[in-house]
Amino acid sequence: PSPSGGGDVSSIITSQIFNQMLLHRNDNACPAHGFYSYQAFLDAARKFSGFGTTGDINTRKKELAAFFGQTSHETT
Structure with missing residues (x-):
């Protein structure tokens, strides 16, 4: 495999999947109601070079x- 697949995580995690x-x-009932958005996920993912790419x-x-899996386990 190549060291970098290129692109970003949006090619794998679409807004529909998210x-x-x-x-x-x-x-x-969720204490973080409105906090987790798809765009915020993409913005954060792009700040970590190589994450998901x-x-x-x-x-x-x-x-x-x-x-x-880990974040769902820790936040639910």
Whole structure:
């Protein structure tokens, strides 16, 4: 695999996928209601060089899945 797959995480995590994975993030009962947005995720991801963009497509998908798995575990 190449050291960098190029592009950014939006080629893997679309807004539709983001909204499906974080289905209840904007529920009124959620203390962080309105905090987690797709654009904020993209902005943050772009600040970390190589995050979700290094390696082949399967490696990038695994990295993003691990990230969302861990953050979901810690925040729900």
